[in-house]
Amino acid sequence: MSPVPILIGSFLICLIVGVPVFIALGVASAIAFAMTSVPLAIIPTTMYQGMDQFPLLAIPMFILAGTIMERTGLTEDIVAVFLRVFGRMRGSLGVATIISCMFFSALNGSGPGTTAAVGAVMIPAMIRRGYGADYAGAVASSGGTLGILIPPSNPMIIFGVLANVSIAKLFVAGFIPGLIIGSAHAFVAYYVARRANYGGTGEPFDWREILRTIWKSKFALAAPFVILGGIYGGICTPVEASVVAVVYAGLAGWLVYRRLTWRVLYDSFKRTLVVFGPLSMLIGTSLVFGKLLVLYHAPDEIARFLGSISKDGFVVLLVIIGFLLVIGMFMETLSTIMILTPILVPVLTKLGVNLIQFGIVFVVCNEVAFLVPPLGVNLFVAVSIAKVPLERIALHALPHVIAIISCLIFLAYYPDISTWLPHVLGTP
Secondary structure (H helix, E strand, O other): OOOOOHHHHHHHHHHHHOOOOHHHHHHOOOHHOOOOOOOOOHHHHHHHHHHHOOOHHHHHHHHHHHHHHHHHOOOHHHHHHHHHHHHOOHHHHHHHHHHHHHHHHHHHHHHHHHHHHHHHHHHHHHHHOOOOOHHHHHHHHHHHHHHHHOOOOOOHHHHHHHHOOOHHHHHHHHHHHHHHHHHHHHHHHHHHHHHHHOOOOOOOOHHHHHHHHHHHOOOHHHHHHHHHHHHHOOOOHHHHHHHHHHHHHHHHHOOOOOOOOOOHHHHHHHHHHHHHHHHHHHHHHHHHHHHHHHOOOOOOOHHHHHHHHOHHHHHHHHHHHHHHHHHHOOOOHHHHHHHHHHHHHHHHHHHOOOOOHHHHHHHHHHHHHOOOOOOOOOHHHHHHHOOHHHHHHHHHHHHHHHHHHHHHHHHHOHHHHEEEEHHHHHHO
């Protein structure tokens, strides 16, 4: 008898009773492996091999860099620039929030982190100027989804490791989709604000003031170019770039902004450990879970099932997207990627789907999950800042969800949108 049904059943039971995902994966895997002739020593061995991956070092470094930048004031300077540029427009604060999220995404790598950093500045600012708190929360949480698409992206690093795909190529591939989806968010924010008659900042468009604000914020604005320029220029790997990010954030916070104290540094390290500690355990137990599925040919069975639906890679990709959108409502982003990547990658490889394209599509599916209850992590972050009920923000985020799904179908149908830039740049 195959242990796969026991594996899946045990995992679902653990989730239903409220067991943390990484423990649920470990318990389910241990129960299922105990039913086989495979030595149980494979469990700690696989966990160690899963966590002993050099590219994973980039994740805690990018988390640390983003936290230091947030705590030392770089976020405020970024927001100030885009407020100055778009301030005269009707609904300018919503548009400025989206653009600020796009820019801060190049420093953070996290959806909730981007929502928290930009939302903490922009949500109160919008409320003070008469914008609805539900609108403000929806815009900040929607813009925050770009944190996992515009590089550096923690989910892309995980996907690259598990799918054996170049992380640098995934980073480059995320730019054009990020600009497309970010533009869609900005259009939705502008359209809704215009219908609600939300005004601008009241400040006239003045090139001298814009240039003065840009010069004042030059160290914050330069950060993405310093960090990502090394990757795209072939100077450093993503891991080395993450260390550069920490050094840059530390020097800017200490020498320029003069807000980097020992307390801030301690809190930044503490937050990094709190985020990455459980994540490292999740990586290990998810690989054990996936190894058992592979041992008993679950990907082959899934491939046969999907092949019976259609031989067209696009149709199969749409079916998988529908599945991912449903799963994302109940399972955290990194858990989804770590559990499903080892299963889906062999299936899509057989069907000829480009894995760079699938990596981007997978990440965008998780962007939708950030905005859809009951999980909807970005919504909860926005609720804590805007102080309005979850359902109100979720309702106002619905147009943004529709915009992401529309872009998602577009990305699935045209793989060149994701693969063209890495090919042109010759990214290794």
